[in-house]
Amino acid sequence: MTTLEESTVLDTRVLEMNMGPQHPSTHGVLRVKLKLDGERVVDAECIIGYLHRGIEKISENRSYIECVPYYDRTDYIAAVSNVYGFLLGVEKMMGIEVPERGRYIRIMMVEFNRIASHLLWLATHAIDIGAMTVFLYCFREREEILKLFEALFGARLTTHAFRVGGLWKDLPPGFEQEARKFLDEFPARVDEYEQLLTENRIWLARTKDIGVISGEEAIEWGLTGPPLRGSGVDYDLRKAQPYGGYEDFDFDIPLGENGDTYDRYVARIEEMRQSRRIIQQVLERLPDGPVRGKAPKIVKPAAGEYYSGIESPRGELGYYIVSDGSAQPFRVKIRPPTFIGLQALRRLVRGHLMADVVAIIGTLDIVLGEVDR
Amino acid sequence: MSEEDKTQPPESEGEAVEKSGTRGEPQASESKGSEEKKEPAQAVPPTAAKEKPVKPPVRRAKKKAPTYEDLVDDPLLKNLQQKFSEGILSGQSFLDQATYTVSLEVLHDVLLDLRDGTEAQYDYLVDLTALDYLGDEKRFCMVYHLYSHSQKNLIRLRCAVADGESVPSVTDVWKTADWMEREVYDLFGIDFSDHPDLKRILLPDDWHGHPLRKDYDIKLQDQVWIKEHLQIRKTPE
Numbered sequence: 001m002t003t004l005e006e007s008t009v010l011d012t013r014v015l016e017m018n019m020g021p022q023h024p025s026t027h028g029v030l031r032v033k034l035k036l037d038g039e040r041v042v043d044a045e046c047i048i049g050y051l052h053r054g055i056e057k058i059s060e061n062r063s064y065i066e067c068v069p070y071y072d073r074t075d076y077i078a079a080v081s082n083v084y085g086f087l088l089g090v091e092k093m094m095g096i097e098v099p100e101r102g103r104y105i106r107i108m109m110v111e112f113n114r115i116a117s118h119l120l121w122l123a124t125h126a127i128d129i130g131a132m133t134v135f136l137y138c139f140r141e142r143e144e145i146l147k148l149f150e151a152l153f154g155a156r157l158t159t160h161a162f163r164v165g166g167l168w169k170d171l172p173p174g175f176e177q178e179a180r181k182f183l184d185e186f187p188a189r190v191d192e193y194e195q196l197l198t199e200n201r202i203w204l205a206r207t208k209d210i211g212v213i214s215g216e217e218a219i220e221w222g223l224t225g226p227p228l229r230g231s232g233v234d235y236d237l238r239k240a241q242p243y244g245g246y247e248d249f250d251f252d253i254p255l256g257e258n259g260d261t262y263d264r265y266v267a268r269i270e271e272m273r274q275s276r277r278i279i280q281q282v283l284e285r286l287p288d289g290p291v292r293g294k295a296p297k298i299v300k301p302a303a304g305e306y307y308s309g310i311e312s313p314r315g316e317l318g319y320y321i322v323s324d325g326s327a328q329p330f331r332v333k334i335r336p337p338t339f340i341g342l343q344a345l346r347r348l349v350r351g352h353l354m355a356d357v358v359a360i361i362g363t364l365d366i367v368l369g370e371v372d373r
Numbered sequence: 374m375s376e377e378d379k380t381q382p383p384e385s386e387g388e389a390v391e392k393s394g395t396r397g398e399p400q401a402s403e404s405k406g407s408e409e410k411k412e413p414a415q416a417v418p419p420t421a422a423k424e425k426p427v428k429p430p431v432r433r434a435k436k437k438a439p440t441y442e443d444l445v446d447d448p449l450l451k452n453l454q455q456k457f458s459e460g461i462l463s464g465q466s467f468l469d470q471a472t473y474t475v476s477l478e479v480l481h482d483v484l485l486d487l488r489d490g491t492e493a494q495y496d497y498l499v500d501l502t503a504l505d506y507l508g509d510e511k512r513f514c515m516v517y518h519l520y521s522h523s524q525k526n527l528i529r530l531r532c533a534v535a536d537g538e539s540v541p542s543v544t545d546v547w548k549t550a551d552w553m554e555r556e557v558y559d560l561f562g563i564d565f566s567d568h569p570d571l572k573r574i575l576l577p578d579d580w581h582g583h584p585l586r587k588d589y590d591i592k593l594q595d596q597v598w599i600k601e602h603l604q605i606r607k608t609p610e
Contacts (some may be wrong), residue, residue, distance in 0.1 A: 049575040056560075057584050061591045092468060093439065219497050219522065222549025233522070240525055302438035304467045307518055307529065309499070318500055320516065331585075333502040333516075343552045372575060 014042055021050050025128045025358040028368030032345070034357065041349045041357060046342055051372035059332040064090055064299040065164060067332065072158040074334060075370035077120055080113035080149075080161040081312040086319045086332070087162050088243055089308030093301035093323060094164075102166030102291040103245040108179075108282040109152065109161060111275040115186075116145040117313035118268050118275075122193060125265070125362035129206045134196050141189050144182050151175055165295030176283060183283075186276055190269060198266070207262040211348040211360040214259055221344040224337050225315025226267045227364060231259030237311040244310075249281045261363040268365075300327050314338050314365050336370040441465045441472075449473075449528070452491055457483060472529045480515070480532045481541035487519055488546055493526060495519035498543070501553040503534075503561045507587040511535045513563055517543075539564035542571075560585035577602070 020031040029050035035043040055074060059067045071086050072079040084106060091098065098106070123138035146156040151172050153159040162168075197203045213223070215231040228235055236253045238246040254270035256263025303325040309318040315337030324330040341364055348360045443465055444450050450464035450473065460479030465472050475483050487495040499518040506512060511533035520527050534540055542565040543550045554565045555574040562583035565571055572578065581595045599605055 049573075049577070052575040054584060057589075057591060095437075095439070220548050222498060222547065235522060241527070302440070304439055304441065305470075305472070305529075306468050307470060307500070307527065309527075316499065318518070320500060320502060320518070322504060331502075331504050333500065335500040335518075340549055340552065343549060347548075 012037075019357065021047075025361065027124060027361065027366055028371075030342075030361070030366065030368055030371070032357065032361075034349075034354070036354060039353050039355075041352055041354060044346050044349045044357070046345055048339075048342070048368070048371050051368050053373065055373045056332055056334060059329055061328065063327045064301070064329060067329065068163075069158070069160045071334070072160055073369060074336065074373055075312065075314065075317070075338075075367045076157055077367050078113050078117045078313045079157060079159050080109050081117075081310065081317060083159075083161050084110050084244070085308055085310040085312070085317050086321075087164060088310065089306050089319045089321045090164060090299060090301060091295075092308060093304065093306050093321065094296070094299065096165050096295050097293050098166045098244075099290050099293050100245075100287050101170075101289045102293065104282050104286055105167055105171065105291060106162060107245060107249070108279050109149075111278045111282075112145050112148060112179075114275045114313045115272050116142050116149075118272050119145075121268065121313075121362075121365045122265075125359075125365075126197065128358045128362045129203065131197060131200070131203065134193055137189070137192060137196075141182075141186065148175065148178060148182070151178070163292065163295075164299055166290070166292030168292075170291050176286075179279070180283060183276055183280055187273065190272055194269065198269075204262065206356075206359055207265060207363075208260060209258070210261040210352060210356050211363060212258060212260045213344065213348060217347075218259065218344075221347060222340040223315070223344055224341065225311070225313070225365075226264050226271065227341055227344075228315065229253065230256035230264035230267045232257055237309055237316055241309065243308075248285075249278050251275075251278050261359055264363045298327055300325065309335070312337060314367065314370070315341060334373060336373065338364065338366040339371045339373075342366055342371055439468050441467050444471060447471065449491065449493065453483065453486075456486060456490075470527065470529060472531055474531045474533075477532055477534055477538065477540065480530075481543065481546075483530070484517065484519075484543050485546050487528075487530075493521045493524045495521045495528065497522060498547040498549055498553075499527065501543070501550055501557065503557045503563055503585075505561060505585065505587045509533075513561060515540055515557075515563070534563060537564075539566045541566055542568040544568055559583070562586065 015036045017034045017036055018031060019034055021029040031047040031050070033045040033047060034041055053073075055070050058070055062070070068083055068086065071082040075082050119138040119142040123135040126134035149159055150156050152175060153161050213221070213231055215233040218228045218231040218233060224235070232255050234253055234255060237243070239253060251274045254267045254274065256267050301321075301323040303323055305320070305322045307318055307320045309316050316335065317337055318335030320331075320333040320335065321329055322331040345360065345364065349357050352360070443463070447464055449471075450461070453461045453473065457475070457479045460476050460483065462474040462476060487493075497520040499520050502516050504514040504516060506514060513534040513536065515532045515534055517530040518527060519530065540563060542554055544554065545567070551569070552574060554568055555571060557563050558565060558571055559573040559575055560583055573580065576584070577598065580598055582589055582593065
């Protein structure tokens with residue numbers, strides 16, 4: 001027992017602590033400078049840029065077609081979406097029509113990518129919080145999707161999925177059966193994750209009321225994707241500004257209410273089910289025909305500018321393409337959802353315990369390749 | 374040859390020709406050769422290849438290159454012009470995306486008004502970036518993309534900025550502008566006044582130069598920084 005006099009002379013400084021850049025739960029090379037008052041976080045500052053490769057600068061020095069594989073390497077977890085967003089912009093500027101079969105296959109692959117990305121998120125988010133089993137289960141399912149990628153694109157991660165005007169080639173034989181098989185099994189698998197987590201007391205204690213943000217504030221911070229929808233804002237570019245043929249399909253946008261880590265978890269889980277719904281509709285309606293439209297050999301959009309935004313698994317991914325009429329883009333500005341969303345980390349962790357920082361970083365679903373570009 | 378090259382008809386020629394304004398000239402429809410050959414050919418004066426027959430531009434006719442069109446009867450433009458008169462320089466649309474050009478003096482007020490004042494309520498700053506038009510009198514151009522959740526509408530604002538001029542920060546309007554402005558500062562070297570914490574974000578703090586400027590060569594590196602921090606004694610010139 002200390003006397004009152006003794007305790008008043010104890011020094012209670014705010015402790016500054018580094019988390020990362022080599023820390024497994026920061027999902028890459030993120031460094032967070034935490035200011036701690038005991039176990040409580042007073043302030044947090046993100047230091048990024050360790051993975052900056054200057055992809056926007058490289059884009060200005062390559063032709064439009066040569067740019068495409070670089071965007072695989074921004075958000076390497078959702079490489080298919082990245083390429084898709086850029087190509088939609090270029091095709092719009094050039095007035096290139098993608099045949100229906102090509103459009104549908106693109107949507108199918110982008111949705112497969114969304115599932116794969118959310119599975120990776122769930123796996124790492126769960127293991128960060130301490131649920132080991134889910135990690136193994138999620139990677140099992142993700143592997144099936146990567147096999148499909150390999151069959152169609154020839155690569156698992158940096159897929160260079162699409163080409164100007166459509167796809168490189170049509171679906172390989174047996175692809176549809178494999179995809180259907182996966183879709184048939186998948187709902188039971190998602191139920192399995194939910195059994196492990198959704199009503200798990202430890203999971204609830206670690207995620208409920210952690211990192212709460214209101215809808216209005218989320219908009220002000222520029223959050224998009226599941227972090228925004230977890231706060232109840234109905235904004236999904238697939239519905240708000242339909243692109244590439246999404247208006248043909250039925251799906252719901254899952255919304256949260258409280259804007260906490262748990263709601264964002266529920267939103268992403270439900271999104272996986274909705275993505276499956278979209279893919280099923282694609283497979284049912286998949287028309288015959290070419291997968292690639294008429295596209296010129298050299299891509300030279302007329303001088304002008306276009307902002308092409310899509311809903312990537314992480315939120316609004318935008319490509320602002322400025323053309324000066326030459327074969328190389330004058331400027332390609334990538335609007336990465338997690339670069340902008342990561343700013344909100346400072347706001348979200350304030351007042352929480354040190355251990356919750358890990359949960360909040362996980363719930364933002366950052367990919368440092370995209371943050372740093 | 375990559376797969377891009379295999380199947381396509383030489384439609385690109387039409388594109389190239391249209392832009393350089395030499396539409397319908399013989400060299401436009403003549404060759405299926407490589408693009409490298411074509412580029413210098415355009416510089417040749419029209420008289421040089423006169424004797425070849427001019428093919429009618431059949432394929433070109435159906436595909437019209439998009440152009441900037443002035444906005445007509447645009448309520449937002451009228452509204453802004455009423456409030457800021459000379460500050461609003463133009464309102465155009467390109468591929469159905471509206472672009473409003475404003476002057477630097479009113480930039481901050483316009484953005485604040487777009488968020489709070491108009492009916493549309495552009496409450497979401499989608500993106501903020503800059504362009505470098507090297508050689509222009511006002512070298513840089515700030516570009517803002519705004520979205521209105523209530524109207525489901527995206528607009529773009531452009532504002533020319535001279536080298537050395539500082540742009541009013543919009544971090545007081547949208548918190549999300551913080552890192553976006555830091556990125557522009559880092560990569561373009563544009564200064565923002567009243568930014569709470571303006572420092573480099575992607576590059577190291579003591580890096581010299583701003584890579585997204587057009588006069589910054591792609592192979593250029595900060596040799597001093599590299600020697601000091603990466604312990605590389607000899608770096609290529």
